[in-house]
Amino acid sequence: MDYNWDWGVFFRETTFEPGEIYLDWFIYGLGWTIAIALVGWAIALLLGSLLGVLRTVPNRWLSGIATVYVEIFRNVPLLVQLFIWYFLIPDLLPEPLQQWYKLDLSPAASAYLSVVICLGLFTAARVCELVRTGIQALPKGQSSTALALGFRLPQIYRQVLLPQAFRIIIPPLTSEFLNIFKNSSVASLIGLMELLAQTRQTAEFTANLFEAFILTTLIYFSLNMSLMLLMRYVEKKVAVPGLIAMGGK
Amino acid sequence: MISIDKVSKWYGDFQVLTDCTTQVQKGEVVVVCGPSGSGKSTLIKCINALEPFQKGDIAVDGVSLANPKTDLPKLRARVGMVFQHFELFPHLSIIDNLTIAPVKVLGRDKTEAVAKGHQLLERVGLKDHASKHPGQLSGGQQQRVAIARALAMDPIVMLFDEPTSALDPEMVNEVLDVMVQLAQEGMTMMCVTHEMGFARKVASRVIFMDQGKIIEDCAKESFFGDTTARSERAQQFLAKILQH
DSSP, X not given: OOOOOOXXXXXXXXXXXXXXXXXXXXXXXXXXXXXXXXXXXXXXXXHHHHHXXXXXXXXXXXXXXXXXXHHHHHHSOHHHHHHIIIIIHHHHSOHHXXXXXXXXSOHHHHHHHHHHHHHHHHHHHHHHHHHHHHHHTSOHHHHHHHHHTTOOHHHIIIIIIHHHHHHHTHHHHHHXXXXXXXXXXXXXXXXXXXXXXXXXXXXXXXXXHHHHHHXXXXXXXXXXXXXXXXXXXXXXXTOOTTOTTSSOO | OEEEXXXXXXETTEEEEEEEEEEEOTXXXXXXXXXXXXXXHHHHHHHTTSSOOSEEEXXXXXXXXXXXXXXXXXXXXXXXXXXXXXXXXXTSOHHHHHHHHHHHTXXXXXXXXXXXXXXXXXXXXXXXXXXXXXXXXXXXXHHHHHHHHHHTTOOSEEEEESTTTTXXXXXXXXXXXXXXXXXXXXXXXXXXXXXXXXXXXXXXXXXXXXXXXXXXXXXXXXXXXXXXXXXXXXXXXXXXXXXX
């Protein structure tokens, strides 16, 4: 293969701004990636937990609504959902909101808004299923006991079911948390200059395609590795003494 | 204290309780026994509305369960219940298991609840275990904590649903001792149990159930003493469980 390896490319000045090197693009892109994933995750965790609870409450309408939500959001490809949020939904908004989205917001901000909502709602469906599984994995006697002590339904979830359910689902929840960082790369397709978009841009401007993609792979990998270690630490921290299923010890 | 009046219950077409009628007076200890599937656990779970029933009524301290306006959580908070499988909250320490309901349900002061919790743990012989978690205790210890947890709510009556059935034989007595002590202190109790030794010691009355019906409901003395006057089904049952 005739290829000119040059790892020094990341420290060369870009053609856009004096003083700016290509590595800066990657750092800037990583910033966007983290900003998309963290805000998306906050939405996913909150909405997903709420939906997961709804799927288990003794009310057919509430659990039905949550079920419909899950089926819609996990059966449509993520990329299709993103295009819907970015190209379609804005046109359906009421006039003042449309104005704000299309004119007042910078292109980056409107793309960011779309991708964060899209990833948040998509991942919420998956978190919902995890939370539901965690709740249903608990012995039925736990809620009977809580009822017998006089707890009302919201208290039973808050005090008894959710603290246990979340501990059980930490490992698959970690996977979802990592997934949202990786899925954030779809934002590059609507022009948001996150990590993947910066990589492609670097590759185009420098012709050092391999170096650019290897660096990005390493960045994604180390980012996710650190997040995984962080979650493992959290899992150990909240492990309950005397319970085998919790904390792996 | 508890009045059960012609209670019937169905699971679909299957009738689990048929016209059950009995009363428990204040200070009485009533033991409910019978073969498995006779409906005794179902009946006791109806008393604090953990199981719904379709006909009849149950009144606890004058509050009717069949009345749709009854605030069930409020009523349940006054009725202590101990389950076969302990059902301590595994994510909470022992002392938190004892204080969570008094604080969250009754709105008691946390420090007061903790002090009372320690008192109760001492009473069931577990005062050194307050900061442990349920998973670190034996079955017998867990069940004694479960009794203390129910007592922490200052219940007007205590319901026991086969409290020793899931225990190793060696641990049965430590739980029964706590229950005997409780009975002797005058607590109103209704116990589903096969521990006839316990029944002989502290029961005021014994109820025998079979196929969803209350077949015998009589004073302890006549239940164990005058067995020839008992129904045939009760005699068979007693012959099987008393021969050892």
